[in-house]
Amino acid sequence: MWKKDEARPQGTPEISTGASTIAPPSSSNSSVPLSPRAAACISQGIKIRGDVMGKEDLFVDGQVDGKLDLGTGSVTVGPNAKIKADISAREVIIRGRVDGKVSGKERVQLWNTAHVEGEVQTDRLAIEDGALFRGKVEAGKPVTKSREAQAGSAASAGAALSSGTATV
Numbered sequence: 690m691w692k693k694d695e696a697r698p699q700g701t702p703e704i705s706t707g708a709s710t711i712a713p714p715s716s717s718n719s720s721v722p723l724s725p726r727a728a729a730c731i732s733q734g735i736k737i738r739g740d741v742m743g744k745e746d747l748f749v750d751g752q753v754d755g756k757l758d759l760g761t762g763s764v765t766v767g768p769n770a771k772i773k774a775d776i777s778a779r780e781v782i783i784r785g786r787v788d789g790k791v792s793g794k795e796r797v798q799l800w801n802t803a804h805v806e807g808e809v810q811t812d813r814l815a816i817e818d819g820a821l822f823r824g825k826v827e828a829g830k831p832v833t834k835s836r837e838a839q840a841g842s843a844a845s846a847g848a849a850l851s852s853g854t855a856t857v
Contacts, residue, residue, distance in 0.1 A: 728762075733769045747778075750785070768802045781811075 728745035731737060735751035742758045749757070750767030757764055759778035766772055770785035781793040783803040791797055793811040801819035814828040 733767070766803075768800075 729743070729747045731741075731747070731749045731751045731753065733750045736754075737752070738754045740756040740758065741747070741753065742756075742760075744760045744762050746763040746765070747757070747759055748765045748767060749772065750769045752771045752773075754773045756774050757772070757776045757778070759776075761779050763780040763782070764776055764778040766776075766781070766783045766785045766787055768784040770787075772785070772787045773789060774787075775790040775792070776787065777792045779794045781791055781797045782800070783791070783798065783805060784800045785802065786804040788806045790808045791805065791810070793809075795811070796813045796815070797809055797811040798815045799805060799817060799820040799822060801817040803817075803820040803822070805821070806823045808825045808827075809822070810827045812828070812830055814826060816822060
């Protein structure tokens, strides 16, 4: 039997055909795992003034002054990030500092290293012990007029039913 390594001539580089993974940016302060779904990264040392818009996931560990609008994507704010912007996304995970309005359609999560000053709007909010938050929170699904109308008609139907049984 022959070995695979022996079949390759000396000095020929090995080429991998498997899927490659990109390592997350490392910082001297901590090693933060990058979201495996993150399509874009604003690493530490990068400063952006203006609006960032898209529909993919974004990892931010630098500075952003302006607006982050990721629509159906996810925004992860790294522990070294300093954000002075309104953030709007499907999901927002905060590990660093954010000054502004945070709107997560499905979920907002504040890690123990998070420092948030501003307003948070979301369906679900998770705040770890040690996180700092100053501002206003609106959490939970808003009650729509159709739900109120259904609740009102159900209550009146129940009252009519109970009044009908009371008189019999």
